[in-house]
Amino acid sequence: MIDKNDWRIxxxxxxxxxxxxxxxxxxxxxxxxxxxxxxxxxxTFSEYGSDLHEGYCTLDHYYWICSNCFNDFKDMFKWKVVNE
Ligand SMILES: [Zn+2]
Structure with missing residues (x-):
């Protein structure tokens, strides 16, 4: 379980x-x-080489979250993935 003091928060x-x-x-x-x-x-997410090409985003595509962070924070943030 990730705690609220994680550097990414x-x-x-x-x-x-x-x-x-x-x-x-x-x-x-x-x-x-x-x-x-x-x-x-x-x-970094982009369409280029070594960057991330897939991840989780808000419905408007404004905020992006990588798979690692998604897994670490999904319980804390209570996200609902609507296309799985
Ligand atoms: Zn991340």
Whole structure:
């Protein structure tokens, strides 16, 4: 069990608690962007080489969460994955 003092926790409770998520292939939120970061560990999502290509995101594709962080924090944040 991850505790609340984990270095990856900042203020995500304000915008990610109890959210519905989908597991998706990375797609930029805006056509002006070509990458995003995991909302917790800051790993990079993009369509390029060694970056992450798949993960969990909010229904609007705005916030992305990598699989590691998803597994670590899913109980704390009570996420509901709606496309599994
Ligand atoms: Zn992460």
């Amino acid at each position: 900042t203020n995500q409770e304000n915008y990610l608690k109890n959210k519905e998520l989908i597991y998706a292939h990375y797609k930029p939120y805006s056509s002006k962007w070509d990458h995003d970061h995991c909302a917790f560990c800051n790993d």
